[in-house]
Amino acid sequence: MEVKEKPNQRPQFLRTFWPLYKKRVVGLVLGLQVVAGLSIVLLYLSVDRQDPYLSWGLLSAILIGQLVATYVVTLAILRPLHDLSRALVHVSGELSSDTPPSLNDDYYKNSNLRPLLQQIYELASKEGSDDSKAATQSNSAASLPAALNTTSTGLVLINAEGQVVFANKAAPVSVAPGGDSKLELIFDVDQPLEEWLVECRTHDIHAEKTWKRIANKLPGEDSRRIFDVFASYEKGSEAEVVVTLFDRTLDYSPEEEDLDFxxxxxxxxxxxxxxxxxxxxxxxxxxxxxxxxEQKELFNRLIISANRLSGYINNILNASRYDRRHLQVHLSELTLTDIYETIADDMQLRAKAQRRLLAVNFPPSLPTVAADLNSISEVLGNLIDNAVKYSNDGGSIEVDATVSGDFVEVSVTDHGIGMPANVIGNLFHKFYRSHRSRETVAGTGIGLYISKAIVESHGGKMNVRSVEGHGSTFTFSLPIYATVADKINKGGANNQEFLEQSSSGWIRNHGAIRG
Amino acid sequence: MAINSILVIEDDRFIGEMYVRSLQRAGYTVDWMVDGNDGLIAARNKPYDCILLDLMLPEKRGGEILQVLRGQQDLIPNTKVIVLTNFDQDEHSRLAMEHNAEAYLIKAEITPKKLLSVIEKLSAS
Structure with a gap:
């Protein structure tokens, strides 16, 4: 049986350093006291006490001498403590401009402090040595796969041969009978991962790509998950492709079904x-x-109804996109006349069929606007259609436009039934139907909701003024093209970047529109 | 480039017939295929001046057909492609398709009369 050495003996480092240090400190302090005491006694005995100047002067000299001596002695006593603390800072790895003391100095040799300090500094250099580094690395490598298996984020490494060399638990991989793993994702987009890789291997050294809403299974299949996929490619690297998959099933799933539906x-x-x-x-x-x-009149009603139906479907699709933050507008330089022309025949027909007078007056001097042709013509169509519906037989509807700051403001005015103030606040809510519209006017209650959203995603605003019994004026604003041209060109065909770059307020809501 | 011959790839009988009727009345030579495979074969075997391409097709989707015809290299450089769909694609797919076609139209928004004017415009360009 092994008997452990009793720890009653002092450790060697303390045995060599400590007794000597204690002796020196006691000696120095006592020596100082004795010298000071003796000096005062000698002064008392020897000096002519009748001469106050001389005795006070000598007393002061002794006191000053003692202060200086105390300071020097204290520094000498504290020096090992200073060295030790510097050494500990060094070991801790904290950044410091301090250089280690030269341990071969006589001071360290004589004070027996050298072995103690040496031991501490060696601790630090050991930590940085290759052996211990390898040891820590292998430690963390052992725990890394385990750690990666606990996260819900998938991680897949693919080598240059296209084989999956690593996949954590959350990654959607299927294992083929031969033992090969394969990334299990359904890319219903124009460029799936494989195609992108082929392109990377021929053209790129380093490349990155993100895919959103990529599912691992078809809708309706068990354990279907939807990911945002991020891949990075590094030519010549051991794991040439690193694929990170963020599980967004909970965020996307219900929307996904709605979207499909x-x-x-x-x-x-x-x-x-x-x-x-x-x-x-x-x-x-x-x-x-x-x-x-009469038959022509009836025929026109058929045409108008079919056109309206088509418009409602567009509203529903746009609202669905907007709610899903998928509504995007593609701004280009247009005149208001360009926009109105796409719906002019239809609108005139609707006005005529219900005996309204539709007067559209866009001054030719108006600047061009930055607008998405399809969505803004839908907005204008929705407003004119509402004006037709909510005005009276023979009533007139005026569509005008003026410049207001950096915007062109379009107004659609009717002289119809108008609205009480308490209705206006709810007007732009989804599925809201105005107070009198429920029985008398057909519609989905989605037109104003989506119109406002479209205008706001252009950076404009939509407003309404109304007096019950006297009619309503809906206005919406669109940015003048010249004021945003630079940003649009910078953002390219898809103006996302431009919208996100714009500062304070002029694109309100853009965060709510883009996913 | 004047457009004379047109290939219609459209699986909906009523819509297909409607387009064929109005195109023929306007004096075009029209072939009509109802599924994606036949459509692609026709498009590769005969040099049409214009192809009207539906997206939601049986056998082969319009997107795949376009990918084969225009994806890697342009196999039909002398043909105008008009994508005609009622399906509301996501933005990404739509932009990709617009890139490979001369026009991208929503069928419900385009009457045959308007379609003829689009074809005339492409013919003049």
Whole structure:
């Protein structure tokens, strides 16, 4: 049986340094006291006490001498403490401009402090040595896969041969019968990961790409997850491709289903509408000479209804995109006339069919605006359509535009039923239908909601003034093209960057629109 | 480049018939394919001046057809491609497709009359 040495003996470092140090400190302090005491006694005995100047002078000299001696002695006593603290700072790895003392000095040799300090400095150099580094590295390497398996973020490493060399638990990989792992993702986009890699291998040294909303399984399958995928490519690296997968299933899932549903429903609805609108348009010309005026009138109602239906579907699709933060506008330089022309025939027909007078007056001197043709024509269409619906037989509707600061402000005014003030606050809410509209006017209650969203994603504002019984004026503003041209060109075809770069307030809400 | 011959790839009978009818009345020579595979074969075998391409097609999606025809290299440099769809694609796919086609139109928004004017515009360009 092994017997451990009893720890009653003092450690060697203390044995060599401590007794000597204690002896020296005691000696110095006592010596100082004795010298001071003796000096005062000698002064007392020897000096002529009748001469006050001399005795006070000598006393002061002794006191000053003692102060200086105390200071020197204290420094000498504290020096090992100073050295030790510097050494400890060095070991701790804290940054310091201090250089280690030269341990070969006589002072360290004589005071026996050298072995003690040497031991401490060696501790520091040991920590930095290769052996211990390797040891710590292998330690962390052992725990890294375990740590990676606890995160919900997938991590996949792919080598230059395209093989998966590492995949953590959260990564969607399937293992083939041969033992090869394969990344299991359904890229329903134009450039899947594999294609991107092929391109990287031929063209790039370093490249990165992000894919959003990539699922590992088809809708309806078990354990389907949806990821945002980030891949980085580094030519010649051991793991040539590092794929990081952020599990966004909870964020995307319900929306994803809605998105599919609404997009597919719209697709189905638009099929018959295409045929109805197409033939109505064709037959209207072909039958023009055969129809009497009443039949023509009825035919126009068919056309208007089909057009409205088509407009409602666009509103629903846009609102769905907006709610999902997928609504994007592509700004280009347009005149208001360009925008109105795309809906002019339809709007005039709607006004005429309900016996309203639609007067559109855009002065030719107006500057061009930065607008998305499709969405702004939908906004204008929604406002004119509302004005037609909520005004009276024979009523007039005026569409005007003026310059206001950096914006062109478009107004649509009717002289119809108007709204009480308490209604106005709710007007831009989704599915809100105005107080009298529920029974008398058809619609989804989504038009103003999405119109406002579209205008705001252009950086403009939408407002309404209304007096019950006297009519309403809806206004919306669009940025003058010249004021934002630089930013649009910088942002490229997709003006996302430009919107995000713009400062204080002029793009309100952009964060809520883009996902 | 004047447009004379047109390939319609469209699976909806009513919509296909409607386009074919109005295009023929306007004097164009029209072939009509109802599925994606046949559409792609036709597009590769005969030099059409213009292709009207639907996206949601059986057998092969319009996007795949466009990818084959224009993805790597332009196999049909003398043909104008008009993508016609009612499907509301996500922004990303739409932009990619617009890049490979001369026009991208929502069918429900385009009557045959308007379609003819688009084709005339492309013909003049």
């Amino acid at each position: 609404i997009a597919f429903a719209a697709h189905e609805l638009r099929g018959p509408i295409t045929v109805i609108r197409g033939y109505l348009d064709g037959l209207n010309d072909e039958l023009a000479s055969a129809m009497n005026s």
